[in-house]
């Protein structure tokens with residue numbers, strides 16, 4: 629299927645590796661022009677060259693922290709009129725809420741709620757004026773099935789989810805859709821770091837923790853980031869114009885519910 633993305637411009641945040649990078653790969657494969665964002669220049673430069681080489685796509689990059697005003701300004705300066713915005717940032721650390729002070733909560737809110745809200749604020753009216761826009765936010769399956777040790781993530785992402793629920797209904801009549809992707813366990817650096825933290829807490833080998841998690845999923849495996857990237861690209865296509873305001877879980881069916 630041709631997703632009709634040739635020549636569309638896309639900002640993809642937190643995209644030098646992991647899920648953001650997979651979204652950038654899938655959009656580039658469809659002919660979109662990409663602005664890759666992450667905080668560290670070296671891996672960004674490598675990722676941009678690799679994606680451009682693999683897909684013959686135009687891939688630019690900007691080193692920026694989307695959890696800061698300066699970072700958001702740098703992203704918008706580099707690509708003021710995107711057709712597509714993929715919001716993403718590193719996840720907050722797991723832990724016990726008793727250990728998190730106001731500063732810890734502000735860091736989580738800046739990264740996992742306000743980065744997306746402020747990038748939307750800077751770009752969505754332009755999308756509406758041009759009659760086309762796609763906004764995809766990478767959140768977490770924990771929005772549907774919260775885990776106590778991910779309290780910072782649960783709180784910040786629930787805030788973003790609430791904001792998006794209203795926004796999506798406001799902008800859809802201008803050709804702009806807004807959806808959230810809720811990953812479960814995808815095989816990325818972040819997942820490995822979570823397993824290492826759990827293994828240390830429980831005094832077990834990391835491989836044992838990994839294997840138990842893999843087995844516990846109905847599919848018997850972790851998600852491949854390319855699977856999330858492919859859905860992101862589809863949601864950004866004109867064909868997906870009637871999918872709006874949705875929270876789409878990609879977890880192999882781990883969270884059992886009727887809806």
Ligand code: NAP
Nearest residue numbers: 642644645646647666667668693694718719813814816818
């Ligand atoms: P990852 O493999 O660790 O990759 C994170 C990417 O984000 C890197 O490119 C990193 O580069 C960039 N980044 C981090 N903080 C940033 C910031 N403030 N501004 C700009 N770029 C930033 O992580 P991942 O597994 O892809 O996870 C992505 C998001 O999905 C996280 O919020 C995570 O909590 C969430 N999630 C992941 C899973 C999973 O199974 N993997 C499940 C549920 C939710 P720099 O460090 O150079 O900035």
